[in-house]
Amino acid sequence: MxxxxxxxxxxxxxxxxxxxxxxxxxxxxxxxxxxxxxxxxxxxxxxxxxxxxxxxxxxxxxxxxxxxxxxxxxxxxxxxxxxxxxxxxxxxxxxxxxxxxxxxxxxxxxxxxxxxQDPHRRFADRVFRALGQALQEGPQPVRLPDGHILERPLYAALVCDGIGSQTVPMSAVLALPPNPLEGEVHLFRGSYPGACGDEPVTSVELRSLLPSVKSEPDLSELARIYLTSIGGIAGYAWGDTRGADGGHGAEKLTHLVLLGYAERTGRTEPNPLGGSWPQVAVTPAGASAIHTAGILPALARQLSRGTALLQRGEGIDEFDVLTGAIVASSGMAPAVMRVDVAELQQAFPDEAVGERDYEIPEVCYLDFSGAKVMADWTFRDENNGTRPSL
Structure with a gap:
């Protein structure tokens, strides 16, 4: 004293x-x-x-x-x-x-x-968690500290503890170069960037929030979800766990969300450990990245997945008979993201999916824009039950 x-x-x-x-x-x-x-x-x-x-x-x-x-x-x-x-x-x-x-x-x-200045790093963790949930498009342009203007800013909303009983809505705005890990996150007060008319409260390097992430995204878990789940939606292993105990699953998933390869659905799925994992959906961009990485054929062999062939003019696609996911393609990159195997089984009830090869006009499928392409009903009528396997 x-x-x-x-x-x-x-x-x-x-x-x-x-x-x-x-x-x-x-x-x-x-x-x-x-x-x-x-x-x-x-x-x-x-x-x-x-x-x-x-x-x-x-x-x-x-x-x-x-x-x-x-x-x-x-x-x-x-x-x-x-x-x-x-x-x-x-x-x-x-x-x-x-x-x-x-x-x-x-x-x-x-x-x-x-x-x-939160000494327990809760602020950094809140920013990280917000970025890993979902990104929104800001309703108005945002000026960054260097004078650059983001016409259509991407941001994540978060809430922090304030003084007294006050909670403080904030928005984390991303300024992303071609390599997102080299980008910055600018924190504004307000439920969307610029809502309070202030300059950013602070800015942090995105890499500091994802210390375990390398330059290339880890697509292994996303590829498993794409290959083995109906619709490419399933629980992401350790997707809410930071650090080595969960293989840095949360950091890997957040990186995929920022790249636009995965989206959280807001739901969870039970895991084999008695807990739950966040449910995610593989986006068309994510499916394209998985195919470009060329990791699906080895994964399908490792998991002993049954496949069937889909003939198209410029090549042949190999797809999973249970989920319809395209496993491999010859020639050009696949135009088909996922065959609708449930509809295919309903259309041809007297044969199991994969008992024969298929031509693209006789299947319903999702393309890489996420649009549903319907089968050619005339082609089906003319060939149903009479076309031999190729």
């Missing part, structure tokens, strides 16, 4: 003696003097009961004490200041309203710092 008032003033000089450059900005002064909330609390715990004889109750730190009181003694300081602004709006003393606005600006600045 400090022995006397002189010791306190030596530690925290009166605000009128604070060293500033240029025009005095009490908010900037406050942030400079108190680097984090712990420092502000120590100040407030020391000075709140001090009395200064001959000052008629005045304190050497009027602005700091007012902010500390709002932060530590008021349950909803934001609403308190907004109510004060309304009460003073018709007052002849405009300085009262201006003072409340200044205090509100300082309160938000302290809150921003508190959120970012």
């Amino acid at each position: 400090f022995a006397n008032i002189e010791d306190v003033l030596a530690r925290w000089p009166a605000e009128e003696h604070w060293t500033v450059s240029g025009a005095r900005d009490r908010v900037a002064d406050l942030l400079q003097r108190f680097g984090d909330m712990e420092q502000l609390y120590r100040f407030w715990a020391t000075v709140r009961e001090l009395r200064f004889p001959g000052t008629y109750g005045q304190t050497p730190w009027p602005f700091s004490c007012r902010l500390a009181h709002l932060v530590f003694d008021v349950s909803n300081p934001h609403q308190k200041l907004k109510d004060d602004i309304e009460r003073y709006r018709d007052s002849s003393d405009r300085s009262l309203v201006e003072s409340c606005h200044e205090e509100l600006r300082a309160l938000m600045a302290l809150e921003n710092r508190m959120i970012i």
Whole structure:
């Protein structure tokens, strides 16, 4: 504890003696003097009961004490200041309203710092989790700190703990170059970027949120889902688990979501361990990336998947007889993403899928735009039950 008032003033000089450059900005002064909330609390715990004889109750730190009181003694300081602004709006003393606005600006600045400086890395984890859920397109252009304007910004929404009972909606805006890992995430206050009209609160490198991810995405788990599940939708193993215990599954899945290769459905599926894994859908872009990587034939052999052949003009596709996923193609890349094997079995009930080869006009399938292409019914009528296997 400090022995006397002189010791306190030596530690925290009166605000009128604070060293500033240029025009005095009490908010900037406050942030400079108190680097984090712990420092502000120590100040407030020391000075709140001090009395200064001959000052008629005045304190050497009027602005700091007012902010500390709002932060530590008021349950909803934001609403308190907004109510004060309304009460003073018709007052002849405009300085009262201006003072409340200044205090509100300082309160938000302290809150921003508190959120970012979270010693338990909850802020970084919240940003990571938000990015891994889903991306939205912003309703208006966003200007980045370097002056670049994102006309159609992609962002993820998140909510952080604020001062008092306040929660703070925020939006994480992605500025993605061709290699997303070289991009940045810019954090704005507000439920969508620019909602509060402010500059970003902070910016972080995307790579720092995905430390285990290499330059190329890990497609192995996504390929398993594409190959073995109906519709390419299934639980992603360890998709919510960060760190080595889950093989960095959460980081890998978030990378795939950012690339547009996978989408979370918002549901979960039971796993063999008695827990659950997040359900994801393989997107057309993800299926294309899996085919380009050339990992499906080996995976199909490893899992002993039965396949059938699909003839098309420029080549032959090999597809899984249970899920319809294209396993391999000859010649050009496949135009078919997935054969509708359930419809095929219904159309030809007297034969099991895979007992013969097929031609593309007689199957229903999804193409790589995600559109459903229907079978040629005339071709089916003319060939059903009479065309020999090729």
